[in-house]
Amino acid sequence: MTANQQLATFIPLVADLARDLPEQERYQRLLQALRQLLPCEAAALLRLEDDYLVPLSVIGLSADTLGRRFKVSEHPRLQALLASPGPLRFPADSPLPDPYDGLVENLQGRLEVHDCIGCPLYLQDRLWGLLTLDALEAGRFGRIDLDTLGAFAGLAAATVMAGERIQLLTRRVEDERQRAALYREAASQQRPRELIGQSAVHRALLEEIALVGASELSVLISGETGVGKELVAEAIHAASPRARQPLISLNCAALPESLVESELFGHVRGAFSGALSERRGKFELADGGTLFLDEVGELPQAVQAKLLRVLQSGQLQRLGSDREHRVDVRVLAATNRDLAAEVRAGRFRADLYHRLSVYPLRVPPLRERGRDVLLLAGYFLEQNRARMGLRSLRLSPAAQKALLAYDWPGNVRELEHLIGRAALKALARQAERPRILSIDAEVLDLPGTPPAGGERSLPPATGEARGLSLREAVERYQRQLISEALERHQGKWSAAARELGLDRANLSRLARRLGLK
Known part of the structure; x- marks a missing residue:
């Protein structure tokens, strides 16, 4: 040059x-x-x-x-x-x-x-x-x-x-948040978990996290199973002035009803059978920081009333004690239930629901995030490459298309498990350990995965395509591809768009031009 x-x-x-x-x-x-x-x-x-x-x-x-x-x-x-x-x-x-x-x-x-x-x-x-x-x-x-x-x-x-x-x-970043980030970087020796994505809905989620993170508002994080609600809670805490203080988590669905109150508020010696010593609860452990209540919709109603009192007054009593403890805790809660519907059904207290959902935050499912699925797949591929001691672990083009076409009912968690399973299956098929391991579409074993032999190829220009202009032949083939994709996905345009690698609106415009809508 x-x-x-x-x-x-x-x-x-x-x-x-x-x-x-x-x-x-x-x-x-x-x-x-x-x-x-x-x-x-x-x-x-x-x-x-x-x-x-x-x-x-x-x-x-x-x-x-x-x-x-x-x-x-x-x-x-x-x-x-x-x-x-x-x-x-x-x-x-x-x-x-x-x-x-x-x-x-x-x-x-x-x-x-x-x-x-x-x-x-x-x-x-x-x-x-x-x-x-x-x-x-x-x-x-x-x-x-x-x-x-x-x-x-x-x-x-x-x-x-x-x-x-x-x-x-x-970017409007308050000094307190900048200081919190520096404290967090100095105090933490572990690499924080990352929210990965570039789609419009993912960027909107990150903007909301930054907005509410700097406040003291209670946040109700909703979303389907496996979308990453706990990661969102971690990101909100990390963006807050409390980032130097602990983030304490409690999975409300993982505890028997008899232990939930003790886990939240603590207990004194002799409060119940097996209480051999005094114990602080999650609220006291989170004092000055943040408490994350996962699956909050699973809390028994008796505990809901006591939780509401702590949120309103900042005071709690350990189980079996008359002494009150004052705590300063920000509460983040998560659920995959429709809590508003639970309130209407009488299974969740309306006053607690309104106290927890001062700022409701919905985490989008993976099927709404377009090509983010490939970025997340890359993250899990690199993890598995290191774990398996491989030089390289990659997705074939057909495997990438299969990931984009799938609806992901289990969301990011399902993708993580699928990549790990597919990597093991692909390795097991090799006669000897390869330097570069490719994951093909059939190894993913997803609904709608093309059969072994790779991607669809263009049909030869024979039969009814003869005598057509190039534009007419291309449009005919486009109609065929779109119709087949819609048939595979029971008429769901969004799923068909993901399989074809198109934006939903662009596919709709193309279908109208081709006379399919």
């Missing part, structure tokens, strides 16, 4: 520095320019978070890559790139496994990456992350001037910094 061509690549990115662009668009433009400057099959921008590298934007890699969290100690190439003072090119015959093996799109039978270069990104002398480029052809990067990549890395760092500064200017 000539100097003028390089300049033409850099100029739009320099102009972007002053523009208020969405984060994803800013990073995609950056990677598109990188691929134009240094042609390759795949490029990625990754941010370093503790001991993990988190993909923020990718081009030419499987969609599930964005959901993966690469533990640095498990990926020697990423370790080498982070330790490098500047751009680094790996030899084509390097024995180090590439984290993107099996993840590059349009593999055409070649699963392993054969050429790789990368560069660490620094923001004001702080190691921020990596830029990586990969090619399937050995020696592709042999003639590349690493100084060019180094110059681009400087511009990439400026792009990242500009994006972060614009976010700080436009």
Whole structure:
């Protein structure tokens, strides 16, 4: 590439520095320019978070890559790139496994990456992350001037910094919440569990969490089984001024009725048979922090009355004691029941329901989150890859389509278990342990999964398709695909759209144009 061509690549990115662009668009433009400057099959921008590298934007890699969290100690190439003072090119015959093996799109039978270069990104002398480029052809990067990549890395760092500064200017974050985040980071040695997704409904959920997290309001988190209500509660606590204090959880459905009151409020010695010593309850353990009541709809009505009193007055009595204890606790509750209906049926106290649901928060089911299923699948794939000691664990294109087409009645929990089970089944089918393990659609064993043999292929242009123009033949085939998808999903347009990889509204418009609606 000539100097003028390089300049033409850099100029739009320099102009972007002053523009208020969405984060994803800013990073995609950056990677598109990188691929134009240094042609390759795949490029990625990754941010370093503790001991993990988190993909923020990718081009030419499987969609599930964005959901993966690469533990640095498990990926020697990423370790080498982070330790490098500047751009680094790996030899084509390097024995180090590439984290993107099996993840590059349009593999055409070649699963392993054969050429790789990368560069660490620094923001004001702080190691921020990596830029990586990969090619399937050995020696592709042999003639590349690493100084060019180094110059681009400087511009990439400026792009990242500009994006972060614009976010700080436009995001209203109170000082107390910022301090809480710093305290949480210093106090916690465990990596916090992450809410993964990029869909519109998921972004709306994160905005609500940030909004209510900074308040002291009680939150009633509702949603189907397996959507991640406990993770939402953790995120609300982490976003609150109480983040330094404990988050105490109690599953109300997991305890016998006789022990619920003791678990919540504690007991004194001799309060009941087996009470051999004094014991603090969950409210006292959570004093100053947050108490999360999971499956709150399962509480016995007698306990509901006592819980209401504590929420109203902040005072409680241990079981068997006349002494009152004052507590300062924020309560988050979760349920997969319709508590309003339970109130109407007389099974849940109306006054407690209104006290708990000051801010009702619904967690969307997985079937409403579109391509988030692939990001979550990538997260679970990376977990299972490390657990099974594999070089790479990937989904075939047909398997990705099957995941998108399924309705997920068990939501994220079902997806997690399915990925673990499918990985074991796929490994059991191998005669010898593979370097790269692919999960095919038939191993997932989902309803509507195509039979072994892969994805549907276009029918040959014979018979009734002869004599049609290209547009007419394409429209006929589109009608066939949409009709078959609707038939498989009993007329459910949303499910058919997911299977076909289309937005629900776009499918509806296409169907009207084709005369199907």
